[in-house]
Amino acid sequence: MSLLTKNNNHVSTETPPRRAIVPRYEVKETADAFIVTAYVPGVDRAALETQVDGESLTVFARRTWAPPAEWTAVYRETPAADYRLALELDHRVNRDAVRAELNQGVLTLTLPKAEAVKPRRIEIKG
Amino acid sequence: MKLIRYQTSPLFTPASSYPTLRDEMDRLFDVAFPALSSLQRGGLFGDWQGEFPVDLYQDKEGFTLRAELPGFRKEDIGVEVADGILTVTGHQKTQTASEKEKANTATAVQERRVSRAISLPENLALDKIQAAYENGVLTVTLPKREEVKPKQIAIEVK
Secondary structure, three states: OOOOEOOOOOOOOOOOOOOEEOOEEEEEEOOOEEEEEEEOOOEEEEEEEEEEEOOEEEEEEEEOOOOOOOOEEEEOOOOOOEEEEEEEOOOOEOHHHOEEEEEOOEEEEEEEEOHHHOOOOOOOOO | OOOOOOOOOOOOOOHHHOOOHHHHHHHHHHHHOHHHHHHHOOOOOOOOOEOOOEEEEEEOOEEEEEEEOOOOOHHHEEEEEEOOEEEEEEEEEEEOOOHHHHHHOOOOEEEEEEEEEEEOOOOEOHHHOEEEEEOOEEEEEEEEOHHHOOOOOOOOOO
């Protein structure tokens, strides 16, 4: 799995075109899975979409909060954008067992390794 | 002659941590090119360190501060007001789960510390400040003191 960002500029067609940025993320490898951690503060569980299709994993996370109309922004540092992260998967990922978990703005994706690439001990006979 | 108290921007950091032009530029780049700046700061695999983005809104009732602090537990976030300065801190310690994982990472215990100080305007009701943490966003409500809210007084015209 190269886990390189893939075509992240693509804008989802079914939603009004709102700016989407690539969230900060990191990838860790354990013996039996790749763990992707993406930071998506301001995203509610219901506003999160994770899709696995063939060669890619796409996460689309929408910011659910918007300031009430009578509020004026005095100072802003956060981008008013949704998050979109697309990762390329290769043969080492078991696509059927991908798990996603969202906790306080941190999305943890567990991509288990396919059985074929897990280390296997081969007994020597004779 | 009227003397008007010089008021700095509510988000002005105190003199000890006065932002340099470089800090301001970094922040600007963070907002404009988030992917790029995460690369710059210790790479994609590095931890978030130091600062976190903050928004400040104003309405009739007062100010609302929103800070993006993903991945903390409620009890690991501290909000403190002292001497007109609001300090938001986050301190998180993660113990790696298994021995196996320990072999892969440089340290068994990962620590993340963030903090930010914001100087507050004078006219706030300090005892009514409230904070909430949801979806990785800390919201601090800073209501104005009653007497500084604009009041409408009807004056009878004779």
